[in-house]
Amino acid sequence: MQTLPLELELAVSKITAQYYLHKRYKLIFKIENNCIDIEFQGYYTEKFFDSGSRPSNPIHDFYRDKTADFKVGYGYGQLSISGWWRGAILTFDYYTKSWSNEDGEEISCPYPDGEKFQQIAAALYPLLQQHY
Template sequence: MITQLPLETQLAIAKILEEHYQHRRFNLTTDVKVTYSFVEIEFKGYFAESFDPTNRPYPDPFHEFYRSKCHDFDLHWGNLELSLSAWWRSEIFSLNYTPNSRVWIGEEGEEIARPH
């Protein structure tokens, strides 16, 4: 039973995120629901600091003080469907992939045109 991502996968994902979001840190968590063959990977965004670490409010870089919730996103896999959900402006959108289709879903669960 998988309870966490392999270290190589975590490092590869962290490297990709670091290239695109240079002023953010991401904390990766996984939740595996074996009964439904469902995998969820949660990416929590945090602000990165460039100042002296001895002069910051909290020594833990993943403290809630540094949270950047607008950069959170989730990746879900189950029932031959891959779904990526994230905040876009003030709403949550999901991109759902299946073997036969690719659709954008809005916060209310309705199919929408691709957000711009």
């Protein structure tokens, strides 16, 4: 199994931390034929509970925030980001700079999260292009 280069993993984590200040992400990836899919599993970082009742493992299910999950797909120069937004899966295609819903219909950029995804895509594109 191929591994995600450490410098790429750190750079990707740094990028997402800029846009989601109170979240951390566990990266799950799959690499096939020079294409990569990365699932970003969201976890809370804020200390909502007293320290005695919290698990010490930062990626314990106690901290899990499934509403912050999203996926990035990159291959053959094309990048897309998909995630839940108000009960629907929306996808941003970096190549065409367009948004679509889960039925494939083109939609306008969702506010305010859509702008974050577009900025994340712009930051990720050169990194993924360099590695894949």
